[in-house]
Amino acid sequence: MSQKQDDIQQPPETLRIHLKHERGAGHSETSASVGGDLKRRRLNSPSSSSNSITSPPLVSPSLPAIPLLYHLAVSAHHASHRHLQQAFIPSFAIREEAIDGPKSTTPAFDQYKRPETVVHDPNAADKALGLLLLALDLLKAGLASMDLSDKERVAFSLEFGVVAVKVLKGSEGQASAKNQEKGVSNQVERGKLVGDVQDAVASGLFLAKGHSYLRNMRQQLEILNVRLLFMQNKAHLAKRIVRQALEIVESGEFAHRYTLLLLPLEFGDAFTFADSMGLLDEFQLIAQREKHFQVFQLAQITRLHFLFQHRQWEQVASALDDLAISIDYDAEGPEVSIKSAWEAHVALHFMLFRCLWEGRIGNDATVKVLLKRLYLLMDDTSDRGVFEQMRASGGTILICCPTTSRPPQRLHVQVTPPNITYLLTFLTTLVCRRDFMGATSSCKSLVHSGAMLECANVARADEMWDLGFSSFHGPADASNMRLQIMTIRAEVMMEKATALLYRSSFQEASQLLSEIVEILRAQNIWQTHAPQLCLLYAQFAHLLGREQAALRCYRACQALIKPGSELGLVVAISMFAAAGKLVNALEDHSRRGEIQALAARCRASGSAGLIATGYLLGSLTEVERVASKKKLSSAYEASQRSNNN
Secondary structure, eight states, rough: OHHHTTTOOOOHHHHHHHHHHHHHHHHHHHHHHHHHHHTSSOOOOHHHHHHHHHOOOOOOOOOOHHHHHHHHHHHHHHGGGGGGGHHSSOGGGGOOOGGTTTOOOOOGGGTTTSOOOOOTTTTHHHHHHHHHHHHHHHHHHHHHHSSOOOOHHHHHHHHHHHHHHHHHHHHHHHHHTTTTOOOOOGGGOOHHHHHHHHHHHHHHHHHTTTTTGGHHHHHHHHHHHHHHHHHHHHHHHHHHHHHHHHSSOOTOOOOHHHHHHHHHHHHHGOHHHHHHHHHHHHHHHHHTTTTTTHHHHHHHHHHHHHHHHHGOOOOOOOOHHHHHHHHOTTTTTEEEEEEEEHHHHHHHHHHHHHHHHHHHHOOOHHHHHHHHHHHHHHHHHHHTTTTHHHHTTTTTEEEEEEEESOOOOOEEOOOOOOOHHHHHHHHHHHHHHHOOSTTTTTHHHHHHHHHHHHHTTTTTSSSSTTOOOTTTHHHHHHHHHHHHHHHHEEEEEEEEHHHHHHHOOOOHHHHHHHHHHHHHTTOOOHHHHHHHHHHHHHHHHHHOOOHHHHHHHHHHHHHHHTTTHHHHHHHHOOOOOOOHTTTTTOOHHHHHHHHHHHHHHHHHHOHHHHHHHHHHHHHHSSSSHHHHHHHHHHHHHHHHHHOOO
């Protein structure tokens, strides 16, 4: 098949022009020949000429149709990702005032007088999806041919599966968006496409298993098969196939084994926390045994992500210490030296996780030092040009799996792109070092959040809406990247709303909360952020003295969260306060017992804020004045050590 591909490297337009030229040349030569004969002899009549002279038919050169179909399909597939950067940019970030930059009131934005704005294509998402659909049609036409060799049919099946997965994910994301106009995504018959891709992948996998030289394509088809099962919510069948595939993987095929182990973690909702940790343990054990240090660090970073996501706080400290040893991080030593994109990714995320952890347990001094080193590391990484490489590829990088008996194997890994890393650093700074004091122009929580929100409204080069994509990405990846940024933006807005409520700027807080509601609904992230938003509205009503409205919002928040969570503890304490049950608590023994139970739960938590709250509640219900003062002093010390965070 490779030989056939070499024969059709010129594009179809060139082929068509060439054929026209040949036909024209042939016609000219024939006319000249006939013209020459007219000078020498008399022409016969048409009837006698047809009997005596037979002209040879014009024969067009044959085109290798099968390789041409494959070549055009691959070209359309690769061309689709050229439109993803434009599909990633939201329409609200392209405005007329972007020509002159945001009308900022903060000194930090004085340098952006003439920003380099981005020219936007509103139809980019449909163009990307349309090119993928064109590739599917071409590949389907090729698969319908009976002249395909086994190798060609496997190649067509693999490409069809890769493109079909992108179409299924992309059409689902676009078709489910609210207020979506009728576009290319609504023209995709998802049920029929799922059946077609299953047949193609199954056929290709069956043929590939019969030829050892098709091992690489067979492995890719195995991954596609599992991914399709997860996308159809057939998690149990997918897990069984993963286990069967792992049993037959050759000992030296580390990249394929790692991919099989990591693939289920993409669909974490289908697994319990214990199942995810089991896969990670196996993954990490293999990487450690084979001395694949980058893969080992990938397992450690993934473990930290799951620990934070599932609130497994008792395991976080040891996991952070293990990662610090792996990257040779010394809190008292010199700055971390960055030589590659992978090292930058691991070091930056380690510091982000460490800041969140130290901020949670109330070590504000440590957080301050970590943030300083984090910003210096980001500046150094940017100066070295590492961020430019990561930005251009959309965050896809290669990590190495060296082997002794064969060439080193490599894994393509999707990491956090630089623009989202910057936003996460920004959000981490706001969360870990809240500061609501000072004038409006100097309040850090207001100034920092305001600067970030102004930057979010304009698409400019080298900022949050500037991100490239590679051929590994599809329309769904562009949508997911945009959703991540919009989620961070909503959380920054909530931090700003908290600061406004704390400062009694109620009118501005009310307007901002309304904007947050619109963003959560528009981005379809209401369900994940509704508890926090209900808590903000409850605190708003509570501060205004509207206790009944506050209690309704607190109950709504309580109904949306898991029982026994730390947020549930905050809501329970707030409901006691809104109902006036914290006043004269010593006079009611039943109420005093409930408050003491809440205080004990707070002190047992690892959160510095809850520990301080527990001591404060304990001082309110303590009969002995000396013991009450001691608990109040402990609450003050915890707050002071965490800098009131």
